Amino acid sequence: MVQRGYSVAVLASVGLHGLLVLLLVAGWTPENERRQIKKPRVIEAQLLQMEPAVTQPAPPKEDSAARQRAEQQEREARAQREQERREAQRRKEEQARQAAEERKRREEAARRERERQEQLEREREAERRRQEELRRKQKAEELARAMAREEQAMEAARNQERIGSYKGYIVSQIEANWSRPPSARRDMEVVLEIQLVPTGRVVGVTVVESSGNPSFDRSAEQAVLKVGQFDRLQGMEPALFEQNFRTLRLLFRPEDLRL
Secondary structure, X not given: OHHHHHHHHHHHHHHHHHHHHHHHHHXXXXXXXXXXXXXXXXXXXXXXXXXXXXOOOOOOHHHHHHHHHHHHHHHHHHHHHHHHHHHHHHHHHHHHHHHHHHHHHHHHHHHHHHHHHHHHHXXXXXXXHHHHHHHXXXXXXXXXXXXXXXXXXXXXXXXXXXXXXXXXXXXXXXXHOXXXXXXXXXXXXXXXXXXXXXXXXXXEEEEEEOOOOHHHHHHXXXXXXXXXXXXXXXHOOHHHHHXXXXXXXXXXXXXXXXX
């Protein structure tokens, strides 16, 4: 603004001088007439000297550099803060991810543990049922064996009763056909072995232990041979016959006859 005012003053001074020159030229005439020369008016022009306005000095280069450094530092600080914020956000996200993975891992471990416990429980239940089934079978088998033993005992008792009945029948048949010799004495004994077939027929008679009296021994043999066949043995069970009547031994005494 000060520079502009200074230029205007200079232009004004130059313009005034130019106007003065024009007036002088305009008063000249070529005629030789003597004219009254008018004394020109002299305009005194003064050159105004404009004092330049006081302007603010340019900021020192040092302040500009300091400001630039400050601005650079501020930018770096903002960048650092932004980086720290991003790093904090990254750490937070990483922590969240790790926490999620840890939670997932714990949940997976808990799930596997539950499955293992459930499997163990199923195995224990299966073992318990197996043991119960085994005990039930053992009890059933024991009961069956006990019943079988009882049945066997009862069958044995019935068999003994039948055997006794058959032996009584055999003794009665032989005794009915035994004629004791006059030489028989009370202290005589003879043991005969008799071989039978399932039809009850006698197929062999052997003296196993002699009484020492041939007449007494022969009388016992003749008694068996006279019977010849024990008809009631035909209805006997084969196993019972084989075990008890295939071969019989009879003890003959003068006073009685025993199997």
